[in-house]
Amino acid sequence: MPESRPPVPVAARIREAILAGEFVPNQRLIEADLSDRFGAGRAAVRAALLELANEGLIERVQNRGARVRAVSLAEAIEITEVRMVLEGLCAAKAAERATDADIAGLREIGAGMRDAVASGDVFGYSDLNQRLHARVREISGHGTASDVLERLRAQNVRHRFRLALQPGRPQTSLPEHLAIIEAIAARDPAEAERAARAHLASVLEALPQVLPDESR
Known part of the structure; x- marks a missing residue:
C-alpha cells in the first residue's frame, strides 16, 4: 500500500x-x-x-x-538589491559544492533557455529562468538564504511577469544566466558570485522601464 x-x-x-x-x-x-x-x-x-x-x-x-499586497517600484528595487547579495552568495556556494550531475542539470536548463529564446517562447523562458535560480539555491545548500529568497520571490511575482514580457528582455538575460551556469561549472565561486550580481544589476536597470512608480 x-x-x-x-x-x-x-x-x-x-x-x-x-x-x-x-x-x-x-x-x-x-x-x-x-x-x-x-x-x-x-x-x-x-x-x-x-x-x-x-x-x-x-x-x-x-x-x-x-x-x-501590491509592491511598489521602490520596494521592488529594494527587494532586487537584497536578492543581488543573496543570489551572489548562493551562486558562490553552488560553485563550491556542485557535482558533475548538478552541472549537467544546470547546462540542460541553459540549453532549454536557449531554445526558448530562439523560438520566442517567453513564458517557457520565464519558467526555465525560475527553475535555474531555484536549482542554484538548492545546490548552494544555504538554507537561510534560500528561505529569504523564496519570500522575496513571492512578493515580486507580478514584477517578474512584467519583466518577462518586456521586448528583448530574454535576449538580454540569456547570456547573463549562461554566465552563471558556466562559472558554477568551472567551480569558480568568485566568478559565479560576480555573474549572479551582474544579472541582478541588469534587472535593477530594467525595473523602472517596465513598472510604474506606485509610490507617487
Missing part, C-alpha cells in the same frame, strides 16, 4: 496561487472562498493568512479583511 503524503499546508497553497498569478495585487482574499477552494476550515485559513501577512505577501485591511 503506497504511503500517504501529509497534506500541503494552506499557507503554502495560497502562496503558490499568488506566485502563479491566480490571485493578483490588491485582490481581496475572502476566508469563506479560500476555505471552499482549499478544503480547509476557517481557522486554518485565518492562521494561513496571518502567516502570509507576517511574510509581507498579503496585508490586513481594517474592516475589509485581507488582500494581496
Whole structure:
C-alpha cells in the first residue's frame, strides 16, 4: 500500500496561487472562498493568512479583511538589491559544492533557455529562468538564504511577469544566466558570485522601464 503524503499546508497553497498569478495585487482574499477552494476550515485559513501577512505577501485591511499586497517600484528595487547579495552568495556556494550531475542539470536548463529564446517562447523562458535560480539555491545548500529568497520571490511575482514580457528582455538575460551556469561549472565561486550580481544589476536597470512608480 503506497504511503500517504501529509497534506500541503494552506499557507503554502495560497502562496503558490499568488506566485502563479491566480490571485493578483490588491485582490481581496475572502476566508469563506479560500476555505471552499482549499478544503480547509476557517481557522486554518485565518492562521494561513496571518502567516502570509507576517511574510509581507498579503496585508490586513481594517474592516475589509485581507488582500494581496501590491509592491511598489521602490520596494521592488529594494527587494532586487537584497536578492543581488543573496543570489551572489548562493551562486558562490553552488560553485563550491556542485557535482558533475548538478552541472549537467544546470547546462540542460541553459540549453532549454536557449531554445526558448530562439523560438520566442517567453513564458517557457520565464519558467526555465525560475527553475535555474531555484536549482542554484538548492545546490548552494544555504538554507537561510534560500528561505529569504523564496519570500522575496513571492512578493515580486507580478514584477517578474512584467519583466518577462518586456521586448528583448530574454535576449538580454540569456547570456547573463549562461554566465552563471558556466562559472558554477568551472567551480569558480568568485566568478559565479560576480555573474549572479551582474544579472541582478541588469534587472535593477530594467525595473523602472517596465513598472510604474506606485509610490507617487
